[in-house]
Amino acid sequence: MNLANLQLRAPHAEEFVAVAALVHRAFDAAVAPGLNAEGRATFYAYAVSEAIAGRHAFEHLTLLAERDGQLLGMVQLKLPDHLCMLFVEPAAQGQGIGCALVEAIIALACAQQPGLRTISVNASLNAVPAYQRYGFVPMSEERVRNGIRYVPMEKQLDA
Structure with a gap:
C-alpha cells in the first residue's frame, strides 16, 4: 500500500466537475462493461457533477483523496448510514486509497452520529x-x- 502523502478532505465547490470525471473514468473501466444500456444511463445521470454536488450539499458526506494535488479518489455517504459512491482512479487502485476513504467516511459519520451501528x-x-x-x-x-x-452489503461497526 502506498498511502504516503495521501490527503483526505472535503471537496471544494469548484472541484465537482473533476470529481465526476474521475467517477466516470473508474466506472467506465470496471463497472460499465457489466451493465446494459439502461444501467449505464442510470449511473451516468446519478454521477453528473451537479448531482454529486447536490447530494454533498444535502444529507451526504463527501471526501476526496489526493496526493500532490492530484485527485485520486472519492467517497460519498448518504446520511445516516449508506455508502453510495466509492471510486478510485484506475491507475491508483490497489494502493489502499479506497480502504482509507471508507475508514475516513465511516469515522466522520460516527462522529456526527454517535451510536451508529452499521x-x-x-x-x-x-x-x-x-x-x-x-x-x-x-x-x-x-x-x-x-x-x-449490485450486491447489498453491510458492515457492523464497533460499539
Whole structure:
C-alpha cells in the first residue's frame, strides 16, 4: 500500500466537475462493461457533477483523496448510514486509497452520529471483493434496479 502523502478532505465547490470525471473514468473501466444500456444511463445521470454536488450539499458526506494535488479518489455517504459512491482512479487502485476513504467516511459519520451501528452499500459486482476486505458482508444475492447490478452489503461497526 502506498498511502504516503495521501490527503483526505472535503471537496471544494469548484472541484465537482473533476470529481465526476474521475467517477466516470473508474466506472467506465470496471463497472460499465457489466451493465446494459439502461444501467449505464442510470449511473451516468446519478454521477453528473451537479448531482454529486447536490447530494454533498444535502444529507451526504463527501471526501476526496489526493496526493500532490492530484485527485485520486472519492467517497460519498448518504446520511445516516449508506455508502453510495466509492471510486478510485484506475491507475491508483490497489494502493489502499479506497480502504482509507471508507475508514475516513465511516469515522466522520460516527462522529456526527454517535451510536451508529452499521453502514450499508450496494456494491457493484466487481467491487464485492474489495468491500469484503473492508469488512462488509453480503446481505443477499445480486439484485438489479434500473439496470444497475449490485450486491447489498453491510458492515457492523464497533460499539
